[in-house]
Amino acid sequence: MAEVLAALEGAEVAHLATHGVFSPGSPLLSSIHLDDGPLMAYDLLRLRRPPTLAVLSACDAGMARVPADGAPLGLAGAFLSVGSRCVVASLVPVRDEPALALMEVFHELLAAGHPPARALAAASAKTGVAGFACFGYGDRPVPAARP
Secondary structure: OHHHHHHHOOOOEEEEEOOEEOOOOOHHHOEEEEOOEEEEHHHHOOOOOOOOEEEEEOOOOOOOEOOOOOOOEOHHHHHHHOOOOEEEEEOOOOOHHHHHHHHHHHHHHHHOOOOHHHHHHHHHHHHOOOOEEEEEOOOOOOOOOOO
16 A cells, blocks of 8 residues: 555546445545555545556446535545545446456546546547546646556
8 A cells, every 4th residue: 555655646537447345424435446455535535646647447436425515525535635636536336357458448538638627528428438437627638647
């Protein structure tokens, strides 16, 4: 987990393709699975320079619970709360092969200079894969984005 957190620091684009779990009762306990254990939403709150764009290709990674007086809590909300400009994440369970097809087209469009929201919409239309959403400022291109 420490290596992943270190790699996230200062990245323009971070893409995590893994298994995810949303914890509706305790959204900061939502996690994505890494080889050395879970990366919890609360772990992301330690990031000082989060990625500009975080792409979470993991089941339910975009799910959140919003307290009456606060910001959305969950994985995507944690990235946004520490300063990521945009998060692309799934709102539903996703299968590996369709998610891969979608993400290949998404990253090609992103590298060509399309803003994340437009790249995601076009990739979804081209592949027929739905279930991913763009959170935050997805209307601006990401500098130096590479596939």
